[in-house]
Amino acid sequence: MKQTIVVITLFLLSQNTAGQKRQISNDSIPVFFNEIKKATKEKASLWNKDLYNAMLFVEPQTRKVFANEPDSLGSLKADQNMYSGVLPDKINIANTSMEWNGKRWAMVMLPLPANKQNRINLLAHELFHSAQPSLGFTLNNPDNNHLDKMEGRMYLRLELEALKKSLLSSSEKEMKRHLTNALTFRKYRHTFYKGSDITENELELNEGIAEFTGVIISNRNKKQTVTFLVDGINSFFNNPTFVRSFAYHTIPVYGYLLYNQDKNWNKKITDTTNLTGYLINAFHISIPADLEKVVKDNMKEYNGLLITREEIQRDEKIKKIIADYKLKFIEQPHFEIRFEKMNVSFDPRNIIPIEDKGTVYPNMKLTDSWGILNVEKGALMSPNWDKISITNPVSIEGKKITGDGWTLDLTDGYSVEKDKTNRYQLIKK
Template sequence: MRKTVFITLLFWSVYSVKGQKQQISNDSISIFFDEIKMASKKNTGLWNQDLYGPMILVDPKTRTLFADEPDTGAQLKPNGNIYTGILPDNVNIANTAVGWSGKRWAMIMLPLPKNKADRINLLAHESFHRIQPSLGFVLNNVENNHLDLKEGRIYLRLEAEALKKALQSSSEKEMQQHLTHALTFRKYRNILYTNSAETENLLELNEGLAEFTGIIASGRNKAETIVFFRKGIDGFLKNPTFVRSFAYHTTPVYGYLLYQKDRDWNKKVTAKTDLTDLFIKSIIIPADLKSSVNKISGHYNGSAITVEEINREEKSKKLIAEYKSRFIDNPHFEIKFEKMNISFDPGNIVPVEVHTNLCYRF
């Protein structure tokens, strides 16, 4: 039997935020640092640790960076109450945590969102990644390529629709019903694809917990949080692919709703925690998952979603066949990566199935 693996074709994209252009000045940078510092102090109890620490804001066009504290490698110069410099070409620019010039930094690309809550959300998210190792969480950015397949996408979309309804429920009973349905779709999806529960969980422990942290630190009230979640899910569902971006919109919703009942639930999580099992604790999932999803799918626009995914699958097959022909089967230029150091858009990648005896080819 031939073994197969999935590789990812990475398509570079220029980072831009429409309608969010900002003039970069020392004053505005200082305000941003003060905002996340204050938000971190208010939420020290979230992880029993201060989120605020070494942080750099980077202009991706010029590689100019602004730091909240000095480095230990003498790369930065003091400029008022901030520190400035140029990020070396060998350091990728991304919203992430990075080790550079003697410290571990939270790195965030400029411009930042104009909305204060959105801004703090982003800064807190990346600050979580900075302290993540000290909390015992390994940084995992695994692909979930089954979420680019028809049924994987169908049952993730249904889960997302059920989460949206849970958020807008008018009673605890109604909310629990939608959460039960959301987790039923999830459990059914996971029995369709081997090891999918494990790979999904790894990404949710990484990006899901980070985004949950951003949500809590943002300072939004309940109504604002629900609007943020719903808009986020709607935007996410328009992404070309879900394989690396779903965790930003699942764990935070489950986590936020659980947080209303148990302010310490996240502190019980370890690197070995199965988040699905944790979220499902007070919920009874039906034994016959297939029969159940068939019964409840209609409540979440299941028929339309299925038709859309059947059509998408046909287009996807043609696209992948073209990529295989161009980059694998026909003559092509081959680059063997060693010590890869790359950036990419997690919402716009195409998983392509190839044989293990082939090199990675692009």
């Protein structure tokens, strides 16, 4: 694999803004640029840097793009108090940071949340990603497939239940007790899966710190912040999988509570900081030696019996789903496409890890030198991100290849052909 660029499409804050989105006139867009410009300036002390920078708002259906400043190649044209144009087809649309036409941009999909604080939260999150390299944080998006396993999900849910109670606590003593239990559930979870503490930490340093930044810059009052964070956790529990979205709910809570005690804590960490250890020390927490006993004793307080029952039931269902996907993408004849220079966007809330075989993405869009692949009924990404497996084609009409739930539009110089063993191959001419 020569180069892989991972663009994760996460409809950030949708759990808190359901029903709030509306069609927004173009006249409102400069207002939104000014809102986030003012908000980042007021909170510049958060990172000792004003995060406001080049931004793109994109209409997914039309690919029309609105920017707060021109690009370096002149593709965007002055349009009243902003710049506008059309985003090329080869660029996947997502809430992300990206390099395009000589600049680093924060890209956000329209429509934006109607609620002002949620809108600023989202934009500040993406502006952090845009500034991330300059702040010394690596852009990491590791898989945390253990969080799709029964024990991983169970003890993450317990940690988040304890975090909810810490937010709602009426005293410092009560808050610290719930934080201690939250971090105890976390430490116990890590004992089940070797290396899980490392991969969770990497994603939390990326998405967790970005979302913490959004929470602080949004400047909600205490009641609004607690409601936002608690509602976010409750909505998160409804996600089909937790493997790529958990960090949006752990670090913002820990970070917000710590920010109330130390406004500079985030400036004391680096991209190599062990956040779990840092939080334990920062909150002056003692983790018990007998993790298993303490966890079992405290589970009931955090809906442990219900969580255990639900996760046992889910585990049985997911085994059937995994077996079906293994048959579809591994055991039966299928079509494998290797990457050359790949860019991918997907929704991280519904992916399904398939043991050590990779991960199924029910919906995704891939662009590569060979063309554009749109998937609507699942595709298996290899563990090391060097190929994608889909069902065999059912129709080949020139450059348009179609299968069950997917379409592939080839660029010039590529074709799909059967080899001598009747296996489909992507051929570079």
